Amino acid sequence: MDLLVVGAGLFGLTIAERAAESGLRVTVIDRRDHLGGNAWSSVDAATGIEVHRYGSHIFHTSNERVWDYVRRFTAFTGYRHRVYSTHGGTVYPLPINLGTLNQFFGTAMGPEAARALVAGQAAEGLAGGEPTNLEDKAISLIGRPLYEAFIRDYTAKQWQTDPRELPASVIARLPVRYTYENRYFADTYEGLPAHGYGPWFEAMAAHPRIDVRLGTDFFDDAQPLSRGAVRGRVPVVYTGPVDRYFDEHAGPLGWRTLDLETETVPVRDFQGTSVMNYADLDVPYTRVHEFRHYHPEREDRHAQDRTVIMRERSRFALPGDEPYYPVATPQDRERLRTYRALAEHEPDVHFGGRLGSYLYLDMHMAIASALSLWTSGAVLERSAPALAA
Ligand code: FAD
Secondary structure (H helix, E strand, O other): OOEEEEOOOHHHHHHHHHHHHOOOOEEEEEOOOOOOHHHOEEEEOOOOEEEEOOOOOOEEEOOHHHHHHHOOOOOEOOOOOOEEEEEOOEEEEEOOOHHHHHHHHOOOOOHHHHHHHHHHHHHHHHHHOOOOEHHHHHHHHHOHHHHHHHHHHHHHHHHOOOHHHOEHHHOOOOOOOOOOOOOOOOOOEEEOEOOOHHHHHHHHHOOOOEEEEEOOOOOOOOOOOOHHHHOOOOOEEEOOOHHHHOOOOOOOOOEEEEEEEEEEEOOOOOOOOOEEEEOOOOOOOOEEEEHHHHOHHHHHHOOOOOEEEEEEEEEEOOOOOOOOEEOOOHHHHHHHHHHHHHHHOOOOEEEOHHHHHOOOOOHHHHHHHHHHHHHHOHHHHHHHHHHHO
């Protein structure tokens, strides 16, 4: 083995594939029993519906290099993501657009009138000066009525915290579209892997110089590829949590986690769309995913009397929970600085991916970041003696 990759998510798989293609013998370990990290999905045998096991994943990118790269392993469907939100017993399109505004205010405004209305409500909200918390910041951007309808309770549910107690920095901007465009992503390319996420990841790992070992934890000293066994001996690309690598020496980094509850319900179509947000506090979950809608082209293979839905709730992660979104408080950022300094001195280890860098990364960002690390030559440089031998 010339290189050990810890984590079979998209960052780890991209590095492994590039390294194997360059002639290195790569071993990939993951503590889970499947490839693909959080982007993994599997087909529910009873309904034939592909279920994204860690919540909805839609591939989107404007990065030509990433788009060219991913299509070596899978074709993509023409799926275009659209999201709706239920508030006060009415369904609105998101992100907030001209359709949302006219429906919400009961108007038939054109773009300029709508822009003036939102700007006026935002200016009224700014009366108190520089915003110091999320609520004031949001009101200064879109005004109180839209904030209270679409942001306040949804944010409170996401963070289990009153938005008046969250820092203003949690939101940088709240885009409002003054057209009827309600495609969720604005990227050039978008779609779902035509044959599912699993076959995509398997194709990436199929190189004969890649050896995958699932159910293998880097910190389990009983297995031969543990941190203790390989440290300083084999170059490592590590995509697990950076704080865990250093035994939380500077304290744990904060994450939000999701509670995802999957249910098969006895109707063909539960909500008519892939994702429905619930903006109000009377519904305890933040959104409901319905997976059949990701693949209308597979309807002849889907059960016609049942459908699979997933309710999502969000909360701060406790020890043992899956980390999903970095909280990034000032204390977290201070701790991260310490870990990054320690990482600089760790022999032959590259930290990457969303857990290794403590950054939210979409799939295309994880791939782009791995491709950059690979082309920087840093991994190959450290593995080169092995390659030459
Ligand atoms: P991960 O996919 O997390 O992979 C890291 C891997 O390391 C995991 O498999 C883990 O088991 C393994 N690991 C950790 N510790 C150890 C250890 N000690 N030993 C061995 N293995 C270990 N992106 C999009 O582009 N579109 C979307 O629609 C989208 N939706 C998302 C929805 C949710 C709810 C979330 C949380 C994320 C979403 N993402 C989406 C982002 C995407 O899931 C990933 O963040 C991205 O693919 C990053 O990949 P990664 O390889 O960095 O990390």
